[in-house]
Amino acid sequence: MRLLSSLLGACLFLGLSSAAKKTTEERFNEFHKLSKSSPSLTLKDSSYKSLTTTPRDYTVAVLLTALDARFGCQLCREFQPEWDLLAKSWFKGDKAGESRLLFGTLDFEKGKDVFASLGLQTAPVVMLFPPTEGPYAASSPEPVRYDFTTGAAAAENIHAWVSRHMAGRPTPPVKRPINYMRWATGITAVLGIVTALATASPYILPILQNRNVWASISLVSVLLFTSGHMFNHIRKVPYIAGDGKGGILYFDRGFQSQFGLETQIIAAIYGLLAFCTITLAIKVPRMTDAKTQQATVLIWGAVLFLMYSFLLSVFRFKNSGYPFSLPPFM
Numbered sequence: 001m002r003l004l005s006s007l008l009g010a011c012l013f014l015g016l017s018s019a020a021k022k023t024t025e026e027r028f029n030e031f032h033k034l035s036k037s038s039p040s041l042t043l044k045d046s047s048y049k050s051l052t053t054t055p056r057d058y059t060v061a062v063l064l065t066a067l068d069a070r071f072g073c074q075l076c077r078e079f080q081p082e083w084d085l086l087a088k089s090w091f092k093g094d095k096a097g098e099s100r101l102l103f104g105t106l107d108f109e110k111g112k113d114v115f116a117s118l119g120l121q122t123a124p125v126v127m128l129f130p131p132t133e134g135p136y137a138a139s140s141p142e143p144v145r146y147d148f149t150t151g152a153a154a155a156e157n158i159h160a161w162v163s164r165h166m167a168g169r170p171t172p173p174v175k176r177p178i179n180y181m182r183w184a185t186g187i188t189a190v191l192g193i194v195t196a197l198a199t200a201s202p203y204i205l206p207i208l209q210n211r212n213v214w215a216s217i218s219l220v221s222v223l224l225f226t227s228g229h230m231f232n233h234i235r236k237v238p239y240i241a242g243d244g245k246g247g248i249l250y251f252d253r254g255f256q257s258q259f260g261l262e263t264q265i266i267a268a269i270y271g272l273l274a275f276c277t278i279t280l281a282i283k284v285p286r287m288t289d290a291k292t293q294q295a296t297v298l299i300w301g302a303v304l305f306l307m308y309s310f311l312l313s314v315f316r317f318k319n320s321g322y323p324f325s326l327p328p329f330m
Contacts, residue, residue, distance in 0.1 A: 024056050025057070027051070027053075027056070028056075028057070028058045028097070028100065036091075039084070039088045039090065039091035040063070040083060040084050040087035040088075040103045041104040041105065042105055042107075042110075043062070043104045043110070044110040044111060045112075045114055048104070048106050051102065051104055052129050054141055055133045056131055056132055057100065057131050058100040058102060059099075059100055059102070059128065059130055059136075059165075059166065060103075060104065060129040061103050061104070061128050061129075061162060062103075062104045062105070062106060062126070062129070062143075063079075063083050063105045063106070063125070063126050064111070064114070064115065064118075064124065064125040064126075064127065065105060065106070065107055065108070065125075066107065066108040066123040066124075067107055068107075068108070068109060071108065071123070073123055075123075075124060075148070075153060076124045078153065079124050079153040082153060082155040082158070083103075083105065083126075083158070085176065086103070086155040086158055086162075086174055087103035089155070089159075089173065090103065090159075090172050091103075093172020093175075094170050099166060099169045099171065100131070100134075100136070100169065101169075108123065124148070124153075125146075126145070126146035126148075126158060127144070127146075128143055128144045128145075128146070128162060128165055129143045130143075130165065136168065136169065155174045155176075159171070159173070159174050219271075220271075223270045223271050226270065227263050227264075227270060228262075228266065229263060229267075232258070232263055235257075237257070237258060237259060237260060238259060239259060239260035239261055240259050240260070240261050241259060250262060251265075251314060251317055251318060252318070253317065253318055254318060254319070255318055255319060269307055269310065269311050272303070273304060273307050273311070276300045276301075276307070277304070279296070279300050280300055280304070284296050284297055305326070306329075308326060309325075309328060309329045310329050312325050312326055313325065313329035313330075
C-alpha cells in the first residue's frame with residue numbers, strides 16, 4: 001500500500017511538473033506581452049533564467065548593468081537611455097513580434113547569481129542569445145557578447161550589431177524623439193545671426209565688396225602657400241635648429257627640407273618684392289612731382305635688387321649647384 005502511494009505521488013509530481021513547464025512559444029508570448037508596457041524587460045535571476053533557457057525559438061538581447069551609484073559605473077548610466085531607446089524603437093516597429101527578439105535588463109542588485117555564474121567583473125555587458133531551434137537556429141547556443149571598445153555606446157551601434165545577427169528577419173530602425181529644445185535653440189540662433197547680419201550689412205557689405213581687401217587676402221594667401229606653409233604642416237618640420245657650434249640655423253640645406261622660421265623669412269622676402277613691384281608699377285606713375293618720383297624709383301628699385309640678390313643667395317645655400325647670383329650677396 002505504501003509503495004502504491006509513493007508511486008502515485010511520484011506520477012502526480014511528474015505530471016504537475018510537466019504541466020508547469022512552458023513551451024518556448026508560450027514563454028515568448030508571455031514575455032512579448034510584458035514588453036508592451038516595458039520594451040526592455042526588468043529582469044531578476046529567475047526571470048533571466050526563464051527567458052534565456054533552452055530550447056528557444058526566439059532571440060534575446062540582455063543588458064547586464066550596475067546602475068547603483070555605489071558601483072561608480074558611469075558608462076552604465078550613460079548607456080541605459082540608449083538601450084531603452086533601442087528596445088522602444090524595435091518594439092514600436094515590430095509590435096507583432098515577427099523578428100522574434102526580446103530585450104531585457106538585469107541589474108547587478110537583482111541578478112548577483114547570474115553575474116557570478118557568468119564570471120562578470122565589469123559592466124555594462126550586452127549579450128545576444130540566438131535561437132536554438134526553428135528556421136533561424138544558430139549552430140551554437142552560446143550567447144554573443146558586444147564589445148564596447150569598438151565604438152561609441154550609441155543605440156545605432158548596438159542596432160547595427162544586433163542586425164548582423166538577425167539575417168532574414170525584420171530589423172526596425174532606431175528612431176530618436178524630436179529634441180524640441182535643440183530645435184528652439186537652433187532656430188533662435190539662426191534668427192539672431194540673420195538679424196545681426198541685416199543690421200550690420202550697411203557696414204559689412206562695403207568691406208566685403210572692397211577690391212583692395214580681397215586683393216590683400218589673396219596676396220597673403222599666395223605668399224603663405226608659395227613659401228612652404230603647407231609643407232611645414234604636412235612634414236611637421238622644426239621651427240629652427242642648431243648648427244652644432246652653439247649657433248642657430250635659419251635655413252636648412254636641400255630643397256626637400258626646411259625650417260618653420262625659414263618659411264616666414266621667405267614669405268617676408270616675397271611680400272617685400274611684391275610690394276616693391278606694386279609700388280613701381282602703380283604708385284610711382286601717379287606721382288606728379290618729378291624729383292619725388294625719381295627718388296622713389298631709385299629707392300624701391302634698390303630694395304628690389306637687394307632682396308632679389310638675397311633670395312638668390314638663399315637658393316644657392318640650399319643647393320650649391322644653383323648657377324645664378326647677384327651682388328652684393330654673391
